[in-house]
Amino acid sequence: MNSRRASPHPAGKSPAASPSPWRARRRDREVKREAVIRAAARAFNRKGYHNTSLDDIAAALEVTKPTVYYYVTNKEHLLFQCFLAGVEPIRAAFREVKDLELPARERLNAVLRHYGEAVACEFGWCMVRAEDQDLSPAMSRHIKALKSEIDQGIRRLIREGIQDGSIESCDPKMTAFALAGALNWIAHWYREDQSLTPAEIAAVFVTLFEGGLRPRSAAQVATRAPLRRRVRITR
Amino acid sequence: MNSRRASPHPAGKSPAASPSPWRARRRDREVKREAVIRAAARAFNRKGYHNTSLDDIAAALEVTKPTVYYYVTNKEHLLFQCFLAGVEPIRAAFREVKDLELPARERLNAVLRHYGEAVACEFGWCMVRAEDQDLSPAMSRHIKALKSEIDQGIRRLIREGIQDGSIESCDPKMTAFALAGALNWIAHWYREDQSLTPAEIAAVFVTLFEGGLRPRSAAQVATRAPLRRRVRITR
């Protein structure tokens, strides 16, 4: 990047005098770059990573493949960028919640709500489904680290919740797996079933996580199996 | 299959007189065929469908690619067979539970336990991750139908549970998505983390699904945020 500036003006004075066109160019380029990443995310979303060629992505943008390569280095980086766009909101959610004076369960709920919305968004699929098997070792490590950071964040909130009494005693690791799994899976069905908005889905899920299936109303009927028989007989 | 028998003995008498060698052959073939499918499942498990070539699978069996093609028609069918091997235990679980005289929540729990164990098994990955995008339209329909059958089965149990009072009122569809999602996700992490057996995992998950995160002990401490501050200060 320095070399680009240095070559026309070795002394390095004129670039400082007229920075605006450079800036404009750079922003323009960045906008297009993001468009490429978004188009890739949409394509991966629809057809999966392996069933999407860079020609497909280029066609969606009404350009040709080399143009795509002008903005991203290769397909793997493209997936990685989509992944980053997907995780960033989740990391933000952790930061946002970090200093709230709330019991840990409520902080966890807030994170999970953001998490669910992130998974349902455009980049959700890429974030959830970026497989280390598809990536170079270096990328794989990087992605695993980011995923692990989130996982550990959830576990920590669960541990804190157990300590402060806002969460029932449980295995933090397994519980984190269960919660994240339920939310991750949204990426699989949300394309086909958009009957609820991402925010609504996240809210429903968090409610379920909190209370579980067991009825909480005091007037819960004890094991009355005959009722079921009756139901089946009526058909 | 008839043509194979008919060609050596057009009259069709000798085959009935000596069925044993044919039977033995067929069983032998079937055993090998299953070995091919299991090897494929293991390979898909480790490297993913698209990163596994039929040469890989053949090498794992110490044969060559045409030999694999002698037992299965193509890669897609191979994935489909793995998928079937994965779902079958789950369908069996539904049948097993069908006529039990138990509240629906307990029947649901039993199904979910089997479901979890199935996902953690050898074919779990193939079942969970068989993407319609990777398959021909016909296969895709077939797989979707089987997945939908299971989904609908879970929803039905949830509805029955709400009716018989064993499950708290909720949205059956979303709840089914959440439960199945949490369990499906086991396929993603179980390879790397086998600290618990499939049965133990399933049990932990079902317990969580039942009770949720909110503490059930009467002596639950109300929102005491200061506790958390203390924790952070100590570091």
Place this chain on the structure above:
DNA sequence: TAGAATATCTACTCATGAGTATGATCGAGG
């Protein structure tokens, strides 16, 4: 307006992997 930097296209290379044509081998029955 020359010319440099930016942006895009045409037309390739090259590796991989699915699927196959054809021939070799082996074991059982006549």
Place this chain on the structure above:
DNA sequence: CCTCGATCATACTCATGAGTAGATATTCTA
């Protein structure tokens, strides 16, 4: 011991798709 069918290997074809080389268009600067 010879034949026939079942089994398996060698050695291909062929399509696809990632990535690139080099030419071309566009735009800004001097």
